[in-house]
Structures are given as C-alpha cells and as structure tokens.
Amino acid sequence: MDTIGADTKISNTYLPEKPELSPTLISDTELLSEFSHHVQNIARINNGSFGCCPKSVISAQQKWQLEFLKQPDDFYFNRLKDEILKSRLVIRDLVNADHVDEISIVDNATTATAIVLQSVAWEFLQGKFNKGDAVVMLQYAYGAVKKSLEAYVTRAGGYVIEAWFLFPVNSDGEIVSEFRKALERGKANGRKVRLAMIDHVTSIPSVPIPVKELIKICREEGVDKVFVDGAQGIGCVDVDMKEIGADFYTGTLNKWVFCPPGAAFLYCRKSNEIDDLHHPVVSHEYGNGLAIESAWIGTRDYSAQLVVPQALEFVNRFEGGIEGIKKRNHKAVVEMGEMLAKAWGTHLGSPPEMCSSMIMVGLPAILGISSDSIALKLRTHLRNNFSVEVPIYYRVPGDGVVNPVTGYARISHHVYNKPDEYYKFRDAVNQLVNDKFTCALLAW
Amino acid sequence: MDINGCDAKISDTHLPKKPKLSPTLISDTELESEFSHHVQNIARINNGSFGCCPKSVMSAQQKWQLEFLKQPDDFYFNRLKEGILQSRLVIKDLVNADHVDEISIVDNATTAAAIVLQSVAWDFIQGKFNKGDAAVMLHYAYGAVKKSVEAYVTRAGGYVIEVELPFPVNSVSEIISEFRRALERGKVNGRKVRLAVIDHVTSMPSVVIPVKELVKICREEGVDKVFVDAAHGIGCVDVDMKEIGADFYTSNLHKWFFCPPAAAFLYCRKSSEIDDLHHPVVSHEYGNGLAIESAWIGTRDYSAQLVVPKVLEFVNRFEGGIEGIKKRNHKAVVEMGEMLAKAWGTHLGSPPEMCSSMIMVGLPASLGISSDSVALKLRTHLRNSFSVEVPIYYRAPGDGVVNPVTGYARISHQVYNKPDDYYRFRDAINQLVNDKFTCELLS
Numbered sequence: 001m002d003t004i005g006a007d008t009k010i011s012n013t014y015l016p017e018k019p020e021l022s023p024t025l026i027s028d029t030e031l032l033s034e035f036s037h038h039v040q041n042i043a044r045i046n047n048g049s050f051g052c053c054p055k056s057v058i059s060a061q062q063k064w065q066l067e068f069l070k071q072p073d074d075f076y077f078n079r080l081k082d083e084i085l086k087s088r089l090v091i092r093d094l095v096n097a098d099h100v101d102e103i104s105i106v107d108n109a110t111t112a113t114a115i116v117l118q119s120v121a122w123e124f125l126q127g128k129f130n131k132g133d134a135v136v137m138l139q140y141a142y143g144a145v146k147k148s149l150e151a152y153v154t155r156a157g158g159y160v161i162e163a164w165f166l167f168p169v170n171s172d173g174e175i176v177s178e179f180r181k182a183l184e185r186g187k188a189n190g191r192k193v194r195l196a197m198i199d200h201v202t203s204i205p206s207v208p209i210p211v212k213e214l215i216k217i218c219r220e221e222g223v224d225k226v227f228v229d230g231a232q233g234i235g236c237v238d239v240d241m242k243e244i245g246a247d248f249y250t251g252t253l254n255k256w257v258f259c260p261p262g263a264a265f266l267y268c269r270k271s272n273e274i275d276d277l278h279h280p281v282v283s284h285e286y287g288n289g290l291a292i293e294s295a296w297i298g299t300r301d302y303s304a305q306l307v308v309p310q311a312l313e314f315v316n317r318f319e320g321g322i323e324g325i326k327k328r329n330h331k332a333v334v335e336m337g338e339m340l341a342k343a344w345g346t347h348l349g350s351p352p353e354m355c356s357s358m359i360m361v362g363l364p365a366i367l368g369i370s371s372d373s374i375a376l377k378l379r380t381h382l383r384n385n386f387s388v389e390v391p392i393y394y395r396v397p398g399d400g401v402v403n404p405v406t407g408y409a410r411i412s413h414h415v416y417n418k419p420d421e422y423y424k425f426r427d428a429v430n431q432l433v434n435d436k437f438t439c440a441l442l443a444w
Numbered sequence: 445m446d447i448n449g450c451d452a453k454i455s456d457t458h459l460p461k462k463p464k465l466s467p468t469l470i471s472d473t474e475l476e477s478e479f480s481h482h483v484q485n486i487a488r489i490n491n492g493s494f495g496c497c498p499k500s501v502m503s504a505q506q507k508w509q510l511e512f513l514k515q516p517d518d519f520y521f522n523r524l525k526e527g528i529l530q531s532r533l534v535i536k537d538l539v540n541a542d543h544v545d546e547i548s549i550v551d552n553a554t555t556a557a558a559i560v561l562q563s564v565a566w567d568f569i570q571g572k573f574n575k576g577d578a579a580v581m582l583h584y585a586y587g588a589v590k591k592s593v594e595a596y597v598t599r600a601g602g603y604v605i606e607v608e609l610p611f612p613v614n615s616v617s618e619i620i621s622e623f624r625r626a627l628e629r630g631k632v633n634g635r636k637v638r639l640a641v642i643d644h645v646t647s648m649p650s651v652v653i654p655v656k657e658l659v660k661i662c663r664e665e666g667v668d669k670v671f672v673d674a675a676h677g678i679g680c681v682d683v684d685m686k687e688i689g690a691d692f693y694t695s696n697l698h699k700w701f702f703c704p705p706a707a708a709f710l711y712c713r714k715s716s717e718i719d720d721l722h723h724p725v726v727s728h729e730y731g732n733g734l735a736i737e738s739a740w741i742g743t744r745d746y747s748a749q750l751v752v753p754k755v756l757e758f759v760n761r762f763e764g765g766i767e768g769i770k771k772r773n774h775k776a777v778v779e780m781g782e783m784l785a786k787a788w789g790t791h792l793g794s795p796p797e798m799c800s801s802m803i804m805v806g807l808p809a810s811l812g813i814s815s816d817s818v819a820l821k822l823r824t825h826l827r828n829s830f831s832v833e834v835p836i837y838y839r840a841p842g843d844g845v846v847n848p849v850t851g852y853a854r855i856s857h858q859v860y861n862k863p864d865d866y867y868r869f870r871d872a873i874n875q876l877v878n879d880k881f882t883c884e885l886l887s
Contacts, residue, residue, distance in 0.1 A: 037510060037513060037514055038513075038514060038515070039514050039515045039518075042515065044515075046517060049516070049517060049520075050512075050516035050517065050520070050743055051516075051743075052513070053513055058509075058510075058513065062506065065502075065704075066481060066502075068494075068705065069481060069482075069496070069497055069502070069704075070481055070482060070483050071482070071483045071486065071488075071833075072493070072494035072495075073490060073493060073494065073827070073833050074483075074827065074833075076493075076494065077824070107725075107741070107742060107744045108741075108742035108743050108744055109742070110725055110726070110727055110741060110742030110743075111725045111741070111742060113726075114724055114725045114726055117726075118724065122599075125569055143727075143728035144726060144727040144728050144730075144742065147726050147727065147728055147730035147731075148726040148730075150726075150730070151722060151726045151730055152726070155566075156569075252743075254743060260509075260513075260745065261512065261743050261744050261745050262743075262744035262745045278595060280558055280562065280724035280725065281551075281554055281555045281558045281724065282554070282557075282558055282561075282588060282591045282592040282594075282595045282596070283554055283587075283588040283591065284587035284588050284591055286588075286591035286592075286594070286595055287591075297551075297554060297555070298551060298552035298553070298554030298555060298588060298706065299494055299495075299552050299554075299696070299698060299705050299706045300551045300552055300705050300706035300748075301704065301705045301706060301745065301748060304744075304745060380521070383517070383518065389515075389517050389518075
C-alpha cells in the first residue's frame with residue numbers, strides 16, 4: 001500500500017482495454033434507436049442539467065445490477081473492486097491523470113465537493129488554517145457548492161469570498177482581472193487564501209472559465225489548494241489534468257459521457273502532503289485512501305460506476321470519439337445560438353470561442369423576465385405549453401439601461417439533438433412575443 | 445414550513461394508499477419465479493449480508509429509472525419529491541412514527557450513522573459537548589460504525605467506550621449488566637455520556653439486543669441521545685419507534701424488506717431542540733431539514749427509494765404481511781439452527797428468543813478456526829467447494845477451555861430459503877470433519 005492506500009501492484013501492471021474507435025461508426029438509425037426512450041416531440045435542449053443515457057448503456061447497467069442480485073456475496077468479494085478499478089483506469093486515461101490512485105469515483109460533483117470541503121473544515125478546526133483565512137469562489141458557482149461552503153467552511157471559521165464578473169461576458173480578460181481582485185481581498189489583513197474553487201464551465205449563466213490561467217495566478221499568489229468544479233467538463237470542454245494543473249478536479253460522467261445518473265469522478269493530485277481526504281460516509285475501508293473508500297460506502301447500487309467502460313465504447317462509435325463529439329456539439333450549439341439571437345434580435349451571453357456545448361442566448365426584453373422565480377415560471381410555461389425544455393437565467397439589469405435583456409436561455413447540444421428542436425424554441429418565443437405575452441401573466 | 449422543513453400541509457392531508465393484504469396470497473410457483481434470478485444450486489443462507497430483491501420489485505425499479513431518463517427535468521420538477529414522500533409515508537406507518545417529518549430515506553445504515561455522528565462531531569467542536577465526554581457503543585458494533593465513530597467522534601475529541609458483551613450469550617440480563625457498567629465508566633471523572641449507539645441486532649456475532657430496556661436505562665442515567673443501529677431491522681425484529689423510544693433509529697430496507705440496493709430510513713424523533721442534523725452531501729436543499737435534503741443530494745438514481753410502496757405490495761402478498769414473514773423466518777431459522785447444532789454436536793450462540801431471522805451455530809472445534817482471516821478463508825472454501833454461502837465468525841477461546849468452539853456460522857432464513865439449503869451446509873461440514881479437514885490446510 002502506498003500513502004494513498006492503493007494496491008500499486010495491480011494498477012501498474014493492469015492495462016485497461018483501450019477501446020478502439022469502432023470500425024463501423026454509429027449510423028443515424030442506430031443513434032435514433034439508442035435515444036428512442038426520450039419522450040418524443042419535446043425540444044430537449046437542456047442536456048446540461050441531467051445529461052442522457054443511451055439504451056445500450058442502460059442495458060449494460062441492468063446487467064450489472066442483476067449480477068449483484070444473483071449472487072451478491074460472490075460479487076462483493078470477487079468482482080466489485082476489480083470492476084471499479086477498470087472504470088477508474090478508463091477515467092484516468094480520459095483525463096490524462098498520472099496514476100489511477102488519483103481517481104476516485106463518486107455519485108456526482110456535489111459529493112466530490114462535500115469530500116474536499118469537509119477536509120478543509122477539519123483543517124480550520126484543527127488549527128492548520130487560521131480562523132478567518134479565506135476561500136475564494138466564483139459568484140456563479142453552483143448552488144449546491146455555495147451551500148457546501150457554508151456548511152463546512154464558514155461553519156468551521158473560514159471566510160468565503162466571491163469573485164464577481166459581469167454577464168454577459170466579452171473576454172477571458174474580464175474574468176481574470178476580477179479573479180485577481182478577489183485574491184487580493186482574500187489576502188487582506190494578513191489572511192491567507194487556503195482554497196480557490198473554480199468552475200470549469202459555470203452552470204447558469206453558463207460560461208467557460210479560463211481555469212488554466214486562473215490556476216497559474218493562484219500558484220503565483222500562494223493559494224494553498226485549487227479545486228476545479230468540472231461538472232460540465234468531459235465532453236463539454238478539454239479536460240486534461242496535467243494541462244490544467246489543479247489539486248482537485250471533479251467531473252461528471254452522466255452529463256456528457258453517456259453514463260447513467262450517479263457516476264462522477266474526483267481527481268486528487270498526488271503530492272508530498274499526507275492526503276487526509278475521506279468519504280463522509282465512513283465504511284470499514286476508512287483510512288485506505290479515498291478511491292478505495294468510495295468504492296465501498298455500504299451496500300448500494302454501484303452499477304452506474306461499473307458501466308464506465310461500456311459508456312466509453314459507446315463514445316467511440318462516434319467519429320473522433322469524445323473529441324469529435326465535443327467539437328461537433330460546440331459548432332452546432334454556436335450555430336443554433338446565433339440563429340436564435342438573430343431571430344429574436346438579441347445577443348449571445350458570451351463570444352462563441354468562450355463556450356462549450358452550451359450557450360446563453362438573450363430572450364426578447366419584451367417578455368419582461370423580472371426575477372429568478374419568474375424565470376422558472378417561464379421555463380415551466382415553455383415546457384407545458386410549447387414542449388420545450390430549456391433553463392432560463394435571470395440577469396439583474398444594469399442601472400439606467402433601457403429595455404434591458406434580463407432573461408437568457410441556456411441551450412445545450414448533444415448527439416441526439418436536431419435543428420428542429422431549436423426552431424421549435426425559436427417559434428415558441430416568437431409566438432409569445434407576437435401574442436404580446438409578458439411574464440407578468442405568469443405571476444400568481 | 446415547520447422547523448424540520450417539511451411542507452406540513454401535504455403530509456397531514458395526504459393519506460397513503462394502505463395496501464390491503466392481497467386477496468390471493470403468493471403461490472409457491474410465483475415465489476420461485478420471483479427469485480429465479482438467484483444463482484441456483486447454491487445454499488444461499490446469508491440473507492443478512494446483502495438481502496434480496498424479487499423480480500417484480502426489480503421491474504418496478506427499472507420503470508422508475510426509465511421515467512427519469514425519458515424526461516429528467518419534468519421528473520425532477522414534478523415527480524421526484526412526491527414519489528419520495530410516498531415512500532416516507534409508507535415507512536412512517538410501518539415503524540409507527542408520529543410524523544412523516546421524522547422519516548428520512550438514505551442509502552443505507554452506514555450513511556445514517558455518518559449523518560448522526562457528523563452532527564455529534566460538531567457538538568464537540570462547537571463546545572456543546574466537552575472534550576472527553578463519552579460515546580458508548582457495543583463491542584460488536586458494525587465495522588463501519590466503529591470507523592465512523594473514529595472519524596467523527598474520536599477526531600472531534602469524544603471518548604469512546606465499548607460495551608463488552610459475552611458470546612455465546614445466555615440471557616438479556618448479561619447484556620444489560622455489561623451496558624450499565626459501560627455507562628458507569630462513561631460517567632467517571634465528571635464526564636457526561638453524550639451518545640449511546642446500540643445495535644438492535646448485532647451483525648457478527650448476531651444477537652438480538654434488548655434495545656427498549658437499554659434505552660430506558662440511558663434515560664435514567666442521563667445519556668443525552670440514543671442512536672439505534674437496526675441495519676437488521678424491518679422484517680427481522682419488531683420495529684416500533686414509540687415502543688423503543690430512541691432519538692435516532694436507522695434500518696436498512698434492502699436486507700429484510702425486499703428493496704433493491706439500497707434504501708434505508710433514518711428516524712429522528714421530533715424534539716423541542718433545534719435539529720441540526722444535515723446530510724453530509726450538501727445540496728441546495730441544505731437547511732430544509734434532513735428528509736428534504738436526503739431526497740436530493742445531487743443527480744443520482746433514486747429509484748431504490750421510490751419503489752417502497754411497490755415493495756409493500758409484494759410483502760402483503762404473504763400471509764400476515766411483514767409480521768407473518770418475520771415470524772415464519774424466525775421459526776425456520778431456529779429450527780434449522782437446532783438441526784445443525786445437533787448434527788455437529790455443537791450449540792447455538794444465543795437462546796432462540798434472543799435471535800431474529802438469523803442465528804449463530806457453533807462449528808465443530810476440530811475444524812480449527814483460529815483467527816478472523818482463517819474464518820474468512822473457510823467461508824471462501826465453503827463457497828467455492830461446496831456452493832454454500834454463509835459468513836463465519838471467529839470467537840477467541842477463553843483461557844483453559846479444552847477443544848473450544850471458536851467458529852460460529854450465522855445462518856439466515858428468508859422467504860426463498862428451503863430446508864435443503866441447510867442440509868447442504870450440514871453435509872458440507874460433516875464431510876470436512878470426516879475428511880479430518882482443518883483450517884490450517886487453507887493458510
């Protein structure tokens with residue numbers, strides 16, 4: 001066992017089957033069939049929230065579930081650990097990590113965040129960090145992450161600082177300078193910045209963040225640790241652990257990599273420091289390293305974590321594998337976003353080069369989106385009356401701006417999407433505008 | 445919203461459909477079909493470890509999984525919370541809790557333990573408890589629970605006391621007196637006992653603990669909070685929150701209640717104190733009460749938690765429902781245990797009234813089970829060479845005892861078991877003994 005507790009002998013000699021690009025690429029008919037369980041006649045342009053899972057992976061998952069139920073003791077003693085290791089090896093290769101020990105599989109990014117922040121809490125409580133030392137995060141950090149910071153960092157005496165930047169955003173430079181400013185605030189009064197939490201792509205509003213640059217700045221400014229929230233990561237933007245250089249990185253596999261819900265990874269860069277991260281659900285594996293702990297947190301269904309190799313097989317049925325999928329998604333979502341902005345006379349939330357497989361498109365000001373809850377009601381209205389599934393972001397208008405665009409739709413594009421879905425959205429909003437619809441009508 | 449964050453209006457007026465006992469009870473053929481996915485020709489006499497899930501429940505689970513994948517946003521916004529609430533209402537009735545707010549659904553008892561113990565850690569850290577105040581648990585507490593106590597209570601400055609229990613055990617009074625002694629140790633030097641963690645049925649070795657009595661003693665002795673770990677709970681022993689009177693109670697639903705892996709509940713008795721338990725995986729629901737938090741800890745598969753009403757329908761296809769199943773399992777496992785003890789010339793680990801749907805049976809001393817790892821090797825040998833699946837417990841022998849019984853098998857009985865399963869085990873051991881097999885051969 002090494003420091004992090006992995007059985008290094010297995011991982012050094014075991015080579016995962018590198019899935020070759022399939023000799024026959026997936027056909028259009030096969031693709032339709034793989035996603036035929038999606039409710040038809042809905043413009044499902046919100047892959048970013050819950051992802052998707054093709055039939056062949058669902059089928060593989062059900063096989064795993066059955067394997068356990070058929071003979072659970074044998075499965076637990078003889079098969080589970082090896083199979084989780086296989087999944088971890090696939091992920092390691094996918095994200096260019098150095099060593100499989102650095103890869104733990106968890107349910108989702110929310111869990112990964114709790115793991116890292118609980119460890120930070122102990123560091124405050126045990127005096128390794130001083131009360132009042134800072135943790136910096138982005139203003140647009142995911143809701144659950146903000147709550148996790150409250151539950152662990154603030155509660156343990158840390159001081160949380162938000163880096164604000166304007167949306168719509170025009171360049172990386174805007175984000176970088178606001179981040180620098182936040183680090184300055186973090187270091188005021190002799191404080192140290194113990195952790196920087198940076199989204200790889202913010203959730204809503206969705207903007208890809210120049211993480212590599214920000215991490216470089218963190219190193220220059222003496223930030224102890226950097227944690228990148230790549231929930232919208234693999235399949236959406238380039239995810240390369242060595243390139244990015246973070247201490248911790250979490251990515252989901254169910255959003256853009258076709259795994260069923262409940263599969264994500266947490267990368268923890270090997271360092272000389274003793275790693276005292278542990279899974280908050282403590283099992284008998286406590287102390288054996290996060291990867292081993294996460295592979296057994298009590299009896300539950302690990303099948304979503306076990307199908308990672310099968311999900312990658314599915315990915316490689318597409319031209320260019322994950323890279324090809326990512327490029328085509330980006331191209332398509334920019335094209336559709338520009339089409340919508342033109343049709344509505346609005347604008348994009350960020351320049352095309354600053355987006356991923358999602359893009360923010362301004363909604364006509366006349367709709368009168370006036371609050372977060374109104375934005376949610378409009379979303380519901382679009383779902384119920386127009387069969388369009390798309391999240392809406394409310395942006396507080398700047399002072400003195402006339403007829404401001406206060407609502408932005410976050411459209412996603414993934415392999416199952418078709419142009420018609422975006423036309424359906426375009427037409428729905430045009431109809432609302434023509435009918436002189438305003439969101440005031442939704443307020444009840 | 446009340447303190448625990450529940451929408452009180454929904455839960456008070458919503459009456460769950462109380463599934464009636466099925467007019468047609470499940471037939472033998474149907475029963476066999478429901479468990480036909482179990483690998484055949486294995487004596488699967490270890491329901492206690494991983495439980496079981498019948499085909500009709502698996503099928504219901506897959507429907508739920510598909511519902512989410514078909515239209516996940518709609519499912520999340522319009523269906524998930526209500527579905528979880530339905531499950532919580534079923535559980536509330538099953539365990540005789542006062543209010544559905546007291547019932548949270550989590551993955552398993554291991555998770556429930558982490559929730560309670562993390563909260564205890566904060567109590568120590570924030571000075572509500574003094575460093576060195578005690579937490580008492582049983583020596584036979586489950587491995588994961590011991591680790592959780594280490595990770596949260598010891599780390600936060602608590603002092604952990606283990607209640608030594610004899611095994612084999614002959615009467616509940618042995619357990620009660622040891623428990624009292626542990627509480628005394630807990631209160632030495634002005635310490636307070638802040639938490640007692642008590643198994644309802646210990647895992648290994650498996651013995652039914654007189655929890656109601658122990659909870660009473662805890663109240664008399666001023667223990668702040670009592671947490672009952674009933675991983676083996678519903679379907680295994682009588683589970684009645686008001687009868688037992690604990691502050692926290694957790695039971696798995698996938699062991700003896702036919703849920704797929706994994707689902708469990710954590711009961712938190714409503715009290716006038718502010719409840720600051722929270723799920724360690726913090727989502728945007730943080731602060732809305734444990735039950736609401738647990739129903740959304742990020743995107744994952746909640747289907748095992750959503751099938752609880754369907755599971756109750758399955759249970760009610762048996763005569764007497766869960767009560768009937770429990771009684772028949774107990775009767776059968778005692779009968780089979782006594783049959784084995786007689787065949788091997790050994791004894792049971794506890795009197796029949798102190799066992800549940802599981803019982804400990806001594807293995808012949810000649811097998812020479814000499815350590816925990818040897819016991820595990822014997823288990824593997826039984827699986828690989830005899831197709832018998834049964835966990836083996838190693839009990840260190842007392843001083844000076846000649847030819848002590850050092851190994852005990854924990855046999856379980858669930859609705860799918862047959863006498864042949866136990867005869868197969870009996871014969872396997874007899875063969876090992878006849879072949880003069882000793883565990884040294886396994887090292």
